[in-house]
Amino acid sequence: MTITDGLVSRSIDVPGARLHYEVRGAGPLLFLVGSPMAAAEFAAIADAMATDHTVVTYDPRGYAGSPMDDPDGPSTPDIRADDVAAIIDAMGGGPVDLFGSSGGAVTGLALVTRHPGTVRTLVAHEPPLTELLPDAAEQRAATEAVIATYHRDGFQAAWGHFMANAGFDLPDGDGPGAQGAPEPTGDQAAESARFFLHDLSSTTQYVPDAEAFRSTSTRVVIGLGVDSGGLLTTPTSRATAEAIGAELAEFPGDHGGFMGGSHVFADRLRDVLGQPTSTA
Numbered sequence: 001m002t003i004t005d006g007l008v009s010r011s012i013d014v015p016g017a018r019l020h021y022e023v024r025g026a027g028p029l030l031f032l033v034g035s036p037m038a039a040a041e042f043a044a045i046a047d048a049m050a051t052d053h054t055v056v057t058y059d060p061r062g063y064a065g066s067p068m069d070d071p072d073g074p075s076t077p078d079i080r081a082d083d084v085a086a087i088i089d090a091m092g093g094g095p096v097d098l099f100g101s102s103g104g105a106v107t108g109l110a111l112v113t114r115h116p117g118t119v120r121t122l123v124a125h126e127p128p129l130t131e132l133l134p135d136a137a138e139q140r141a142a143t144e145a146v147i148a149t150y151h152r153d154g155f156q157a158a159w160g161h162f163m164a165n166a167g168f169d170l171p172d173g174d175g176p177g178a179q180g181a182p183e184p185t186g187d188q189a190a191e192s193a194r195f196f197l198h199d200l201s202s203t204t205q206y207v208p209d210a211e212a213f214r215s216t217s218t219r220v221v222i223g224l225g226v227d228s229g230g231l232l233t234t235p236t237s238r239a240t241a242e243a244i245g246a247e248l249a250e251f252p253g254d255h256g257g258f259m260g261g262s263h264v265f266a267d268r269l270r271d272v273l274g275q276p277t278s279t280a
Contacts, residue, residue, distance in 0.1 A: 011065075014086045016073055020065030021058035021087050025050025029096040031088070032057045035080060035103030035203065036195050038064035045099075045258040048266035056096075058087055060107075062194040071190060076202040077103075081110035088118055095120035095218075097273055101258060102126055102233070103203045105223075109244075112220065113212040121273055125223035126233035126255050127240050128166075130204045139232075143204055150196040155189070156181045158196055166255075167231040213244035220246040221272055227254040 008023040022039050024046060030053040032042040039046075039057035046055045059066040061075055061083055068075075084107060088094050098119050100108030105124035112119050130139035142165050150158035164170055184192050213220060222241040228234050233255055241248040249272050251257055251265060258265045 010090075012086060012090050014061075014083050016070065016079075017061040017066055017068045017083070019058055019061065019083055019087060021056055022046075023054060023056050023091070025053050025055045027053040029053070029088075029091060029094075030055050031084065031096055031098040033084060033098060033100040033104035033107050035060045035077075035107055036063050036191065036199055037101065037104065038066075040064065041259065044260075044262040045266055045269075048262040049269065052270075053097075054091075056087065056091060058084070060104075062198070063191050071194075072198070074202070075194065075198050077106045077110040077206045078114060080107040081114045084108075084111055085115045085118055088115075094118040097121045097123075099123045099223075099258075099269060100125065100127075102128060102255065103199065106203050106206050109208045109220075109240075110206065112216055112218045113209050116216060116218075119218045121219045121221065123221045123223050123249075123269065123272055124240070124246075125251065125258070126225065126228060126231075126237050127222070128204050128233050129206060129208070129236050129240050130232070131207050132239035132243050133235055140205065143201055147196055147200065150192075154183050155192040155196075156183060159192075162196075162200075165232070167233075169230075208240070208244050210244050213246070220244065222246050222248050223251045223272070224248060225254040225257045226250050226252060227257070231255055 006024060010021055012019050030049055032046055034041060038059040042057045046057050049055050060080055062068045088096055095117060096119060098108050105127035108122045108124050112122055130136060133139055146158055146161045146165060149161045160170060222237050224237045251268050252261060
């Protein structure tokens with residue numbers, strides 16, 4: 001355990017990996033979960049929420065400070081849900097509130113059904129569940145094309161292909177097959193391989209158990225950025241809410257809205273959780 005400026009860093013062994021997680025603040029337990037985004041990317045919103053919560057962030061297996069026994073091992077939403085459940089147990093058990101972004105939203109959905117009673121309120125922000133769309137087959141083919149680009153042309157080209165497919169506006173030359181920026185090396189290369197070769201398909205092709213959500217005690221809210229209209233995660237978020245009978249709530253910004261304007265986003269998160277907004 002390491003303590004730095006009020007932030008406590010801890011680790012826990014789980015089957016196949018050692019997970020790094022961070023704890024800050026005081027109050028009700030709130031987990032902030034991403035995939036592949038690690039704890040560092042949630043620092044701003046974690047600090048904003050830590051004024052009245054005990055906030056837990058973590059590095060998903062295979063990323064940042066969470067090494068895997070087998071770097072080529074699987075990392076499905078179910079496995080990641082079990083990892084988060086292990087950290088919740090280490091923190092004294094649930095129920096906790098959980099905000100999951102993108103792949104982390106999918107982790108949260110899996111957690112609710114695999115570990116009933118662990119989560120009180122799940123805010124699943126823009127889950128990229130393309131299997132729930134009417135054109136699921138086409139989206140599956142698009143994902144396979146992105147992975148093929150990674151195999152053929154490397155990370156930079158595959159990332160441009162992925163971002164374009166997701167609906168992000170890219171500068172000229174950054175679309176599918178783009179070249180130019182240096183390829184990642186070392187740990188960054190390993191993490192890019194994990195994302196494209198192990199995480200991407202398993203996350204986007206996850207299908208939540210609708211029947212289980214009809215009987216859960218967990219309140220589930222699907223978050224959607226007000227500026228995400230052109231992104232693929234807008235129809236996937238709406239389709240997820242409809243498929244599992246969840247609420248749909250708007251949040252400031254777009255897919256990464258929690259990374260900028262963190263206090264505005266934090267107050268909206270408190271509002272959705274049914275808690276008073278801060279005075280900060």
